[in-house]
Amino acid sequence: MKKILSLAATLSFVLSISTPTEAISYNGQGWLAYSHHDYQGAIHAFTLDRAADPYGAAWGLANVYENSHLRAFAAARSNLLLLLKSPLYRARALHSLAQLPPDSADPSFQPNALLTYSDAVALALSFRSLPANETPQGSNAFYLAMAKARGLYSGTANPNAAAPRLFLAQFLSKLYGIDVYSYLRPFSLSDIQTLPAQQQMLIQSMLGTGLMTANGGQFHPFGFETRAAFAVSIAKANALFAHPSPDLHYVTPPLPPVTTPYLYMFSAGPETNAQKSADVALHSQVNAYGIVGYPFISLFPKGAAKTRQAIDQTHDLLTPFSAGSGLANLAQTIGSRGFMVIGNYNSVTNQSDTAFATQLLSDKHRELAVASEAVQIATREHLSGITLDFENIASTDTSAYSQFVALFAQKAHAVHLKLMVCVPEKASALQDGYNWQAIAKSADMVMLITYDEHNPNTKPGAVEDATYDDWVIKYALTQMPANKILLGMADYGYDWSANGTTEISMPQGNALAHTYGYHIDARSQNRVISYSSQGVQHTVWYPSDATVTTIASYVRDYGLKGLAIWHVGAEDAGFYQAITRGATGAGTAAGFRG
Structure with missing residues (x-):
């Protein structure tokens, strides 16, 4: 200006x-x-x-x-x-x-008026630096012409009409270069299901970056914003993307580099329990394993739940020992390195169950019963700790979930068990179901779920974006101590085709790369493979050694606790060496940091 x-x-x-x-x-x-x-x-x-x-x-x-x-x-x-x-x-x-600039570019001008297309364009573009040969003019027409020339605004809508929120999301995405697919866990929204998939993911990205908000589980894509609300979005976008602050206020001062990261690995995945047990036996460098075998009884079909409940002699939670010899053997192989993983995953719908979490968090007696039983089981099975993996918590349950975590911490610490809590990624103060500061005060470790950004519900792309990971870490450091943070890491990928999407391990990806060739995606360092099988075109993305090395380097550079890896049995022969290279600084991909 x-x-x-x-x-x-x-x-x-x-x-x-x-x-x-x-x-x-x-x-x-x-x-x-x-x-x-x-x-x-x-x-x-x-x-x-x-x-x-x-x-x-x-x-x-x-x-x-x-x-x-x-x-x-x-x-x-x-x-x-x-x-x-x-x-x-x-x-x-x-x-x-x-x-x-026109009055419409003034954030304080008529703050309660509905935002028009021309006002949105003028308010946003008036913040941007102009080319040397352009001089600003005091009219919306100047900024509308600029937006059209840059492909930000088609000009087909009446510029003086109120702009729907879907347009604002599209406009912000183009203006700030936000990846439409930069979100991890979808927010539960009831009013976007009929929109095209790309528009749904765009809205999810706006919510994930904190630039726009949803209320009561609805985004209102065809509703309208006030000028004041959009001014807040612009201010956030400029702070996050255009002018990132070099002086973030971290909870703790920079810590010494971590060259031997704490490694936590989840036991879930499509590999057989026998394969997982063999993998666990080979890797003593993994400090802890999350045993994903303690679901809630109420989330299982009644007949199966009743049978397993009788075997376990439990009231709320099932255990691996009622699931068949395979999972029980895996739990025994893991032994004292095990963490009991419980959450709101519904085995019937194959989704994280928001309503179930709300029901649990509204009943203090059941909360206490669940926490007490979990601690009893973990103690009986000689585990090291408990992991809470409750996902898609409703924003109205934020305070209740923080109290639930505090209750678990009190019960676990009384018998010398550790508590780890998984939280979905975010790079700003997003109003979701997770108060990071409150959770970190109670938990011994907080895992940032920074993977599955592309998945069976999206178009093909990187499972984990290290550039966005960097933003998430910077925000996390303003909310919690570095030595409590476990950074999520993926050791798997996906194969997308017209027949559906299947998960692949790193060795499976390596075999496909050897057969069909591959190229490296510049931003994520993922390997990308295109091939045809039986007349069907396939696209594969999975992490390369360079991806693993870069993500491990963040643990070193920021002094984090370590890495939480999803999942056991999917890593390839060079996986742990790649972590070591990143942790020691011996092989960080040059120029890859975001």
């Missing part, structure tokens, strides 16, 4: 026309305050100057209101229009008015 007039030139101009002593005093105070970025002090001084020198005061106020910190263009305009009456200021005022 260009200044109306340079400070030195303005001071010289003001001093040359102001004669009363009090005018020079107030005027000088105003410019002095302005030069020190004390905008309220400058406004106060120039306002006091009005009685003695109304035009000099108006010129000062116009400069203060126009500056890039206040952006009060409507107030600046009213002062410049006053100066048109002054022969001394008229030419300068006309020149400044020609370059002043």
